[in-house]
Amino acid sequence: MMADVSTPLVQLPQRSPLLTRMGWSTFVVAALLVCVLAPALNLLVPADSALHLSDYAVALLGKIMCYAILALAMDLIWGYTGILSLGHGLFFALGGYVMGMYLMRQIGRDGNYKSDLPDFMVFLDWKELPWQWALSDNFTATVLLVVLVPGLVAFVFGYFAFRSRIKGVYFSIITQAMTFAAMLLFFRNETGFGGNNGFTDFKRILGIAIATPQMRMFLFVLTGCTLLAFFLLGRWLVRAKFGRVLQAIRDSESRVMFCGYSPLGYKLAIWTISAMMCGIAGALYVPQVGIINPSEMSPANSIEIAIWAAVGGRATLIGPIIGAFVVSGAKSWLTVAYPEFWLYFLGALFIAVTLFLPGGIVGLSRSWKRGGK
Amino acid sequence: MTPDLLEEGARRRAQLASAVVSGKTESGGRQAGFSRIATPGEVDITHGRILYLEDVSVSFDGFKAINKLSLDIAPGELRCIIGPNGAGKTTMMDIITGKTRPDEGTVFFGSTIDLLRYNEPQIAQMGIGRKFQKPTVFEQLTVFENLELALKTDKRVRPSMLFRLDSAQGDQLAELLHTIHLADAVTRMAGNLSHGQKQWLEIGMLLVQEPLLLLLDEPVAGMTDEETERTAELFLSLKGKHSLMVVEHDMSFIRTISEIVTVLCDGSVLAQGTLDQVQADGRVIEVYLGR
Numbered sequence: 001m002m003a004d005v006s007t008p009l010v011q012l013p014q015r016s017p018l019l020t021r022m023g024w025s026t027f028v029v030a031a032l033l034v035c036v037l038a039p040a041l042n043l044l045v046p047a048d049s050a051l052h053l054s055d056y057a058v059a060l061l062g063k064i065m066c067y068a069i070l071a072l073a074m075d076l077i078w079g080y081t082g083i084l085s086l087g088h089g090l091f092f093a094l095g096g097y098v099m100g101m102y103l104m105r106q107i108g109r110d111g112n113y114k115s116d117l118p119d120f121m122v123f124l125d126w127k128e129l130p131w132q133w134a135l136s137d138n139f140t141a142t143v144l145l146v147v148l149v150p151g152l153v154a155f156v157f158g159y160f161a162f163r164s165r166i167k168g169v170y171f172s173i174i175t176q177a178m179t180f181a182a183m184l185l186f187f188r189n190e191t192g193f194g195g196n197n198g199f200t201d202f203k204r205i206l207g208i209a210i211a212t213p214q215m216r217m218f219l220f221v222l223t224g225c226t227l228l229a230f231f232l233l234g235r236w237l238v239r240a241k242f243g244r245v246l247q248a249i250r251d252s253e254s255r256v257m258f259c260g261y262s263p264l265g266y267k268l269a270i271w272t273i274s275a276m277m278c279g280i281a282g283a284l285y286v287p288q289v290g291i292i293n294p295s296e297m298s299p300a301n302s303i304e305i306a307i308w309a310a311v312g313g314r315a316t317l318i319g320p321i322i323g324a325f326v327v328s329g330a331k332s333w334l335t336v337a338y339p340e341f342w343l344y345f346l347g348a349l350f351i352a353v354t355l356f357l358p359g360g361i362v363g364l365s366r367s368w369k370r371g372g373k
Numbered sequence: 374m375t376p377d378l379l380e381e382g383a384r385r386r387a388q389l390a391s392a393v394v395s396g397k398t399e400s401g402g403r404q405a406g407f408s409r410i411a412t413p414g415e416v417d418i419t420h421g422r423i424l425y426l427e428d429v430s431v432s433f434d435g436f437k438a439i440n441k442l443s444l445d446i447a448p449g450e451l452r453c454i455i456g457p458n459g460a461g462k463t464t465m466m467d468i469i470t471g472k473t474r475p476d477e478g479t480v481f482f483g484s485t486i487d488l489l490r491y492n493e494p495q496i497a498q499m500g501i502g503r504k505f506q507k508p509t510v511f512e513q514l515t516v517f518e519n520l521e522l523a524l525k526t527d528k529r530v531r532p533s534m535l536f537r538l539d540s541a542q543g544d545q546l547a548e549l550l551h552t553i554h555l556a557d558a559v560t561r562m563a564g565n566l567s568h569g570q571k572q573w574l575e576i577g578m579l580l581v582q583e584p585l586l587l588l589l590d591e592p593v594a595g596m597t598d599e600e601t602e603r604t605a606e607l608f609l610s611l612k613g614k615h616s617l618m619v620v621e622h623d624m625s626f627i628r629t630i631s632e633i634v635t636v637l638c639d640g641s642v643l644a645q646g647t648l649d650q651v652q653a654d655g656r657v658i659e660v661y662l663g664r
Contacts, residue, residue: 012559013515260528
């Protein structure tokens with residue numbers, strides 16, 4: 001018979017907190033490492049001390065933190081929503097190009113040709129800036145465009161792809177084609193983005209020299225804070241009912257539709273948010289590495305983002321960040337020590353993770369914990 | 374239109390006319406008339422039918438899955454649909470829920486809503502819930518999260534980001550968890566439930582959507598006898614408040630719950646009546662045994 005429904009004794013689960021106590025302490029430690037310890041070790045500790053953090057390490061870590069933002073963005077769209085994008089490098093490069101254009105204009109008349117125009121335009125014998133450079137001398141506009149350009153491209157592309165209900169491997173292939181097409185477009189000189197050389201020789205940002213330790217450290221701290229903020233944003237998104245709808249779309253899209261949700265809006269929202277995060281990562285990356293060119297849009301780069309997420313552990317948020325650090329760290333070591341083996345290693349790693357570690361590094365540590373209990 | 378339907382319609386019209394405040398609005402000896410306003414999205418059941426299919430046909434690669442099918446369901450009715458494999462039962466549900474577009478025919482929800490103009494999420498929001506043949510729940514979410522997702526709320530993107538369960542909704546879920554006998558499994562992953570429990574969870578997900586019409590495709594498949602019995606009880610308690618369309622092969626289950634049984638064969642209605650009537654029908658016996 002039916003249970004007595006007048007006095008339900010069901011204990012409904014509590015809403016989970018944004019971060020657990022443990023999570024918050026780790027978060028604060030990470031914030032202190034990035035904002036206090038790293039600047040102190042780099043700028044205050046003398047260079048001959050064993051505790052000194054070298055400029056090389058700052059540059060490398062800053063770069064990897066940009067990659068970690070990419071991996072986080074990939075996790076939201078792939079890990080949680082089940083949409084594998086192999087074109088996220090495009091959004092990263094678009095953000096990078098917007099920032100690069102601003103940095104090119106900041107060179108002013110200090111270029112090789114002492115012209116108001118960027119050097120490559122003088123070289124091509126152009127007399128005035130093309131239309132797409134109209135807002136490039138305005139920092140506020142640049143910051144907005146860093147978010148809006150990748151966001152808009154993603155929105156338009158996503159709208160048509162998701163509306164046509166393109167899914168799975170077909171979607172992945174189309175995103176791959178999209179970034180490849182964009183790469184070919186940016187390789188051309190006529191496009192007005194410096195052709196295959198791209199942009200480099202940046203001198204200053206907001207009128208302040210870039211190549212000083214202080215500015216590099218500032219960019220490092222800014223990147224670290226952005227990564228931490230995006231981690232919280234990601235937690236907030238996946239903890240909300242929104243995040244559970246995304247997971248539901250991943251597991252059974254038709255059931256989601258018959259529950260009354262239109263997957264188009266959800267997919268488009270997370271896809272666009274993810275692309276915007278990549279754009280910001282690109283804009284932080286370019287002043288730190290000092291160069292942007294179309295090879296950032298090459299399909300291999302986008303695939304690497306997916307590998308970071310898979311190695312770290314999909315649908316965990318923290319996993320892809322760890323994955324980005326581990327894989328990029330291994331890359332920067334291996335490409336120096338055994339340059340010819342890097343690609344074999346990457347391939348083997350991907351196969352090993354797919355076969356033996358479907359949950360990635362985080363999945364492994366979780367199953368160890370469970371086994372220990 | 375049967376005479377009793379005509380009579381019922383006339384009675385409803387009379388009721389409506391008397392509901393209008395009769396002022397001195399006449400002209401040339403004629404009374405003024407007021408027509409009802411059709412509210413968009415509101416299901417109009419004043420004509421005594423909640424679902425109405427007429428001459429619906431659909432073919433896949435030349436195979437006529439549904440052939441001139443006409444069927445209607447009254448509000449509060451529990452209708453059982455039986456028929457051999459390939460009779461078009463699931464395709465019919467696909468058409469009603471917007472998954473498949475028919476080649477021709479009309480499908481109305483109430484008297485005013487043409488279902489062929491809407492897509493799956495819109496139809497679900499209007500109040501048609503569907504349970505699939507194979508139990509489909511979100512396996513990576515807990516039982517509670519599954520139900521919370523299905524709960525009738527604003528299902529657009531931004532409200533979902535800001536959604537918080539209020540106490541009334543919490544009570545509703547708690548009560549439902551009892552009804553579907555999953556109160557002990559609130560935090561379990563839906564993927565770890567037994568087959569029968571998944572069926573119950575999916576039925577629960579339908580109920581929290583508060584649909585007017587429930588389409589249930591083989592709801593007791595894979596259930597134990599006890600679970601089947603409970604399901605029958607549940608469906609009988611839903612009858613009256615909701616309209617139900619149940620596709621089943623389990624004849625004893627149908628005998629427990631059914632009033633009117635519709636037999637589908639080759640995409641159209643072969644027979645309709647009580648279970649005893651259709652079981653005595655020569656054509657029905659032929660399609661079930663003759664081949």
